[in-house]
Amino acid sequence: MKPSADQIFHALDETILRSAAWLVPADQRTEWHREWHAELWHVRRSCSTTGSFSWPAQREITAFCLGSFPDAFCVLRQSWLDGSRPAHMPGVPRPSLDGSAAQYLLCLFAVLAVCVILARLLPGVHAEADSSRYQVSPGLILIQDARSGDNLTPSISVDLFRRWKGTHQRYLDQFAFYRTARENASLSSTLVARWRVTHASLNLFSLLGLQIQFTSAASEDDRNVPSVILSHETWTRDFGADPHIVGGLIRFGNRTGKIGGVLPYGSWRLPGQPDAWILEPDAQLASDTPEGALGYLLAHLTPQGESEMLGDRVPITSHDADANDLDLCGVSFANRLQGPWGLYRFALLLALLALPAVTSVTLGESNYSAHRPSRKITFIRWTFLGAKFALIASIANFASLDLSYWRASTYSPLAEFFQLVWCFSICLFGFRWALSDQRQRCPVCLRRVSHPAQVGLASRTFLGWNGTEMMCMGGHTLLHVPSLPTSWFSGQRWLYLDTSWEFLFADSGLL
């Protein structure tokens, strides 16, 4: 038998009422459902006067049933807070969690959701997050001239690399060299692209521990053809992300290279943003390097060398072929491959340390009345503050990544710097806001206090109190904020209202 529309809606209405009843505390559930159910009978009779199904009538009936949800939420909220009402304050209006507190949390949560969605969409953020997958040996250093302030400028000659590699070193045991130059790459007979090409020693990627995608097995004929590794960006931009291009040939000037694979997206963290790497034997690398051209030298520290590290740096003194002293510096770049989390943790710690410098970290806990909120209310209050801090910290993480990698599609030191700045700023000012907001909220119901009233003037009173008084519209508290902090009234204080104030707030107590 096919159910009629009336039967279907009967079942639907009953389901709504039962669902709402589940929100009501167990001890009141039966009572509430019974009353809704009883009234529903009368609502149906009142709305469907003809006895047959009609859409307008059903709409009214459903509206009545849906009204059970606000009932249930109200009962639930009341039930939560009933237990928290202090026994010694029998007449004080019952506290109710202010909607604005929940709205604040919802707004923060919405902002976090937007930041997370953006982070999922931005390729730079993906690359940065994925970088934590790549492991780098802690003893790996980038050697540069100590006089160059940063490690972005090439400062090592290929001769030094060959000389060090050819002799036994006490502190260093593995070396790799690379230099980057702009070159024309002939992708086909007609297509020529201007690429940033890195000429590197054969062991560059093995020393770095980077895995190459789509590698092809080298044949005997390939011995004299250098292997070309493409960056992920070049592979997608110039080859349409076609995995079958591996094994194809590319001409660089008068030399030919064979595509040997693709470097995973975002895994290159060293100076320079090459489009392709040509892996060459050391002799070839030296002969191809123009006179005076400089590059980057990577080296692996022996255990003895690691013991010489001062933080993330190790000073190196050497001399060139003419016995002139070389003042060099080895910089560990393991921290570059930690992904965004290391930087985030650092920014978070900095913000927490700097917080007392920009705002008072107390919440004005002192009060001058005998009444104190129950432990449950105190717990809710601290949970609210904790939730704000947690949401702000999460927003800072994702928003700083979004803002820093909005334009950058992969790792760059500048983006990393911006991430640190953004993360620190958002955390610092976000936490500051969270604390100042908390100080303005009634400890009982978390409403923001309002109706400020100026009491006295500091310039006209001698020992009399002067400051601003604000009131909780739920009738729970008064907040006293002194104009000038004194030894006897240094910070804001809460006054918990007793029954004598009840008549002023009767409305909030009832509806």
Place this chain on the structure above:
Amino acid sequence: MAADAKLSHTAAMILQAISAGVGYGFSIMEMTGLPSGTVYPAMRRLERDKLIRSQWEKQSIADAEQRPPRKYYNLTALGKSTLEASRKRYPLLERLISTEEASSR
């Protein structure tokens, strides 16, 4: 709660409706025009504050009419005195919900 305690307008309307003889949740909604999500919680609070009391209808009466038993509400002595005080605060209350109008329903 003191008899002269101030009621919100909504609470006063519900009290007035019950005083006028409208004793059921849905009837109060019809009379006052308030939605169900407002009326029932308000009535619970009024009951909590001893301004109204509720009672379930006898099962035999409901069975005779082939419907579920209904919960009905009436004013307590405290509710009556509070309503009196509220009428002074909201003079239009009696005009909004008069006893005659309620009894005609």
